[in-house]
Each structure stands twice: as structure tokens, then as C-alpha cells.
Amino acid sequence: MPELPEVETVRRTLEHLVLGKRIDRVTILYEKIIQTDLLDFEKINGQVIHEIKRMGKHLIFMLDHDVLLIHLRMEGRFFYKKEHQEIKKHEHVIIHFSDHDILTYHDVRKFGTMHLIPKDKYLDEGPLKLLGPEPSSLTEDELYHKVHIRKTEIKAILLDQHVISGLGNIYVDETLFRAKIHPTRKGNELSLEEVTRILYAAREVLLKAISLGGTTIRTFEAMDGVHGRFQNELLVHTKEGEPCPVCGNLIIKMKVKGRGTYVCETCQI
DNA sequence: AACGAAACCTGCGCGC
DNA sequence: TGCGCGCAGGTTTCGT
Numbered sequence: 001m002p003e004l005p006e007v008e009t010v011r012r013t014l015e016h017l018v019l020g021k022r023i024d025r026v027t028i029l030y031e032k033i034i035q036t037d038l039l040d041f042e043k044i045n046g047q048v049i050h051e052i053k054r055m056g057k058h059l060i061f062m063l064d065h066d067v068l069l070i071h072l073r074m075e076g077r078f079f080y081k082k083e084h085q086e087i088k089k090h091e092h093v094i095i096h097f098s099d100h101d102i103l104t105y106h107d108v109r110k111f112g113t114m115h116l117i118p119k120d121k122y123l124d125e126g127p128l129k130l131l132g133p134e135p136s137s138l139t140e141d142e143l144y145h146k147v148h149i150r151k152t153e154i155k156a157i158l159l160d161q162h163v164i165s166g167l168g169n170i171y172v173d174e175t176l177f178r179a180k181i182h183p184t185r186k187g188n189e190l191s192l193e194e195v196t197r198i199l200y201a202a203r204e205v206l207l208k209a210i211s212l213g214g215t216t217i218r219t220f221e222a223m224d225g226v227h228g229r230f231q232n233e234l235l236v237h238t239k240e241g242e243p244c245p246v247c248g249n250l251i252i253k254m255k256v257k258g259r260g261t262y263v264c265e266t267c268q269i
Numbered sequence: 270a271a272c273g274a275a276a277c278c279t280g281c282g283c284g285c
Numbered sequence: 286t287g288c289g290c291g292c293a294g295g296t297t298t299c300g301t
Contacts (some may be wrong), residue, residue: 003294071296072292073295109293127296159296170294190300214294215294
């Protein structure tokens with residue numbers, strides 16, 4: 001499901017709902033979501049949520065002593081409700097607050113992950129350890145260097161969260177279209193000027209998408225019933241067979257490293 | 270070292 | 286209607 005703008009939308013929504021709340025206990029209905037030893041995970045009980053941050057596609061709940069890291073992967077989402085309300089199918093983790101409200105984690109495909117890590121270590125171990133910078137926080141030269149040393153397709157490089165974080169399949173397609181770069185171009189063959197176009201396009205796309213609450217194509221909802229509006233701004237992704245908004249030639253769909261990829265082969269060189 | 274394929278899961282839409 | 290197949294906005298692991 002979510003890429004950076006969707007996760008940011010979830011973060012902002014959650015902030016309004018759970019900041020300052022104390023976690024009484026957590027019910028785990030599907031254990032594989034929890035990547036921390038289950039006994040250690042119980043340390044979450046009694047801690048207060050002081051802040052919710054985000055790095056790339058990771059949600060970061062700052063608690064008293066620990067940090068709860070959540071990755072939604074393809075279809076993770078939250079529901080917020082009262083303790084007595086029914087737990088529905090696909091709700092795998094239930095966070096009970098001391099005021100008897102609950103936050104449930106819903107994930108049809110069960111790909112999502114949660115880690116509980118001590119505050120002083122969460123950047124140095126676990127899922128954030130090797131996470132690359134977001135498009136907003138690296139320079140043209142830095143990205144050029146990272147791209148230039150790799151021979152694989154630019155699309156695969158931009159999807160690699162160790163290189164640059166936050167982009168997924170939708171926003172990479174949109175970024176490369178706006179930068180007029182073909183997704184199968186090899187990293188080591190791109191010029192500084194071309195990489196710069198990519199970086200600026202990525203920043204622009206992500207900012208616009210955040211301002212519109214993300215993209216709802218199939219299953220994404222920031223919370224129950226909260227949809228994004230960036231799908232109205234998509235120029236190529238999901239537009240197979242439709243005319244390119246710039247040149248009018250038809251958008252094609254191809255596979256790049258196994259991912260469905262939309263491209264205007266006239267505009268993107 | 271670097272790359273591609275498979276794996277992790279479930280549901281949906283399509284063609285027959 | 287029913288079945289099988291391919292596909293889905295992500296990431297890690299395994300094999301070459």
C-alpha cells in the first residue's frame with residue numbers, strides 16, 4: 001500500500017487520535033507481525049505515546065523508554081474505536097489505551113511489521129539502521145554518486161530504500177515521467193543533469209501528494225474511510241492505453257524488475 | 270558484490 | 286457458476 005505520502009497522512013491522522021495516551025496492553029492475534037521477542041514486546045505496557053515521527057515509509061511512535069516502529073508494507077492500516085466495538089477480520093494487533101479506546105492494526109496480507117526498540121538504539125539497529133535519506137534531505141551530488149556506481153535500472157535504484165527512502169512503485173513512475181527519464185536507463189549511464197531532474201521531480205511529486213493526503217488506487221485508506229486525492233494528479237501510473245498528457249502518444253505498461261511500470265516512450269528517453 | 274527470482278500472505282478480476 | 290492464473294502502492298532472503 002503506502003509510500004511516503006500515504007505514511008505521512010497516516011502519521012498526521014494518528015497524531016490527532018493517540019498523542020498523550022497511555023498503552024495499557026497489546027493483544028496480538030497474529031504473532032508474525034511482531035518482530036521483537038514477544039516477552040520484550042510487553043515492555044510497551046504502561047508507556048505513553050509522546051510523539052509520532054516518520055522516516056521514509058516507517059512510522060515511529062516515541063514512548064517513555066522505547067520506540068515502536070511500524071511498517072505498513074502493502075496493505076497495513078489502522079482503525080480507531082472503542083474497546084467494546086467488534087474486532088473484525090484482518091485486525092491482527094490491538095493496542096488498548098487506558099481510556100478504553102483502542103487502535104487496531106489491520107493488514108489483509110499480513111506483511112506489516114512492528115519492532116519495539118530502546119530509544120537510545122532505534123537509529124543504530126533494526127529497520128532504520130540502513131535506511132537512506134528522503135529526497136528532501138540529500139543533494140544532487142550525493143544522489144548522482146549513489147546512482148552512478150550502479151549498473152541496474154534507474155527504477156530499481158530509486159525503489160531501493162537504502163539508496164533513497166520514501167519512493168515506491170507509484171511515485172517512482174510519476175517521478176521518472178516528470179523527469180523525462182526512461183525507467184530502464186542504467187544508473188551508471190545517467191548524467192548529473194539527469195539525476196538532478198529526477199531528484200527535483202521526486203521532491204515535487206512527494207510534496208504535492210502529501211498535500212493531497214496521498215493516493216488511493218485500490219486499497220489505501222489512511223484510516224477507516226480516509227482516502228487520498230493524489231490519484232487525480234497521476235500522469236502515467238495506471239494510465240495504460242491512455243494518451244500521454246504531454247505528447248498524446250499512448251502510455252504503455254511494461255515490467256521492470258518484476259514491477260508493473262507505466263511509461264510514455266516518447267517523452268521518457 | 271550485484272542482480273534476479275522467490276518468498277511472505279490474501280483477495281480480486283479476468284478468461285475459459 | 287467455478288476454477289485457475291496473474292496481479293497488487295513492499296521488503297528480505299536465497300541462489301547464481
